[in-house]
Amino acid sequence: MRIALAAALVLASALPAAAEDGKALFNAQCRSCHTTTAANSPAGPGLKGVAGRKIAGSPGFAYSPGLKAKGGTWTDASLDAYLANPAGFAPGTRMFARVAQPAARSAIIAYLKTQP
Numbered sequence: 001m002r003i004a005l006a007a008a009l010v011l012a013s014a015l016p017a018a019a020e021d022g023k024a025l026f027n028a029q030c031r032s033c034h035t036t037t038a039a040n041s042p043a044g045p046g047l048k049g050v051a052g053r054k055i056a057g058s059p060g061f062a063y064s065p066g067l068k069a070k071g072g073t074w075t076d077a078s079l080d081a082y083l084a085n086p087a088g089f090a091p092g093t094r095m096f097a098r099v100a101q102p103a104a105r106s107a108i109i110a111y112l113k114t115q116p
């Protein structure tokens with residue numbers, strides 16, 4: 001009995017539902033340019049721990065002057081604004097990918113928060 005319950009808990013301990021959706025969205029729409037590790041690629045900065053991190057703060061990535069000029073840290077609100085309209089949030093940013101649907105943005109942000 002105990003063992004079966006423990007096994008069920010292990011199976012259920014995957015990501016929460018929103019983060020699970022966010023992971024699939026991230027894999028489809030973001031992973032071509034971003035890792036969720038500290039590793040930058042030429043196409044985009046590594047996003048490990050991006051929630052709460054300094055804006056334009058991945059060491060060694062050549063950010064645009066526009067994003068560097070923003071200052072501050074990434075919060076739920078600033079991540080949401082950037083993903084909705086990157087150039088509106090940070091004029092001159094080199095990221096053009098947008099996520100139009102609010103629910104998709106919050107799922108992606110929930111997923112990013114599971115990658116500290």
Ligand code: HEC
Nearest residue numbers: 029030033043044045055056057063064067093094095097
């Ligand atoms: C075609 C490549 C590309 C795609 C696709 C892309 N990005 Fe980006 N992303 C970039 C680049 C390049 C930057 C740096 C922008 C700059 O310097 O202005 C960036 C920056 C970011 C930042 C700021 C990181 C920091 O260190 O301040 C976040 C957050 C981000 N992207 C999230 C996402 C998410 C989430 C997706 C998927 C919905 C996504 N990106 C899709 C290229 C991409």
